[in-house]
Amino acid sequence: MSIEHIAIWVRDLEGMRTFYQTYFGAMPNEKYTNARKGFSSYFLSFPDGGPRLELMQMPGIPDSQNDPMVQFTGLIHLAISVGSEADVDALTERLRADGYTIAGEPRRTGDGYYESVVLDPELNRLEITA
Numbered sequence: 001m002s003i004e005h006i007a008i009w010v011r012d013l014e015g016m017r018t019f020y021q022t023y024f025g026a027m028p029n030e031k032y033t034n035a036r037k038g039f040s041s042y043f044l045s046f047p048d049g050g051p052r053l054e055l056m057q058m059p060g061i062p063d064s065q066n067d068p069m070v071q072f073t074g075l076i077h078l079a080i081s082v083g084s085e086a087d088v089d090a091l092t093e094r095l096r097a098d099g100y101t102i103a104g105e106p107r108r109t110g111d112g113y114y115e116s117v118v119l120d121p122e123l124n125r126l127e128i129t130a
Contacts, residue, residue, distance in 0.1 A: 002051070003051040004051060005043065005051050005052040005053065006052075006078065007055075007056055008055055008122075008124060009057070009058075009061045010055050011057070012121065013040055013041075013056075015121055016121060019120055019121050020044050020055075020120075023091065023094070024080055024082075025046065026044035026045065027045050027046075027047075028042040028043065029042060029043045029044075037058060039057070040056070040058070041054055041057070042055050064123075068119055068124070068125060077124075077126060079115070079126070079127035079129050080126060080129070081129045081130065082128055082129070085106075085114045085130045088116055088128050088130050091116075092116040095118050100119060100120070100121075101119040101123075102116065102118055103118065103119055103125060104117030104127075113130070115127045115128060115129045116128050
């Protein structure tokens, strides 16, 4: 068994698609739209395979009440491996320069990961790992 995909409700479908394409090399499928429900989505595939990311948008979905800078019960982050410590550092600096919030500076964790934590445009926590 394996995880097939993870889904995120978003406010700005095109902006979020562009973010994951630009910074993580994700490739979207053709946009799916259900006009009756007002639902639209993209499935994003990553260069090295693995689970896809589904970005979904539909009127009436409430904003999260969770503070993205605080831990809470439930799904808390998405981790994306970029290959090396140098790649983690470079992407973190690129995102910082482009105005994104760095929630955790690059570091080695107690369990051996090298990672940083960045908030995507809609404040979802992303771990960028080596």
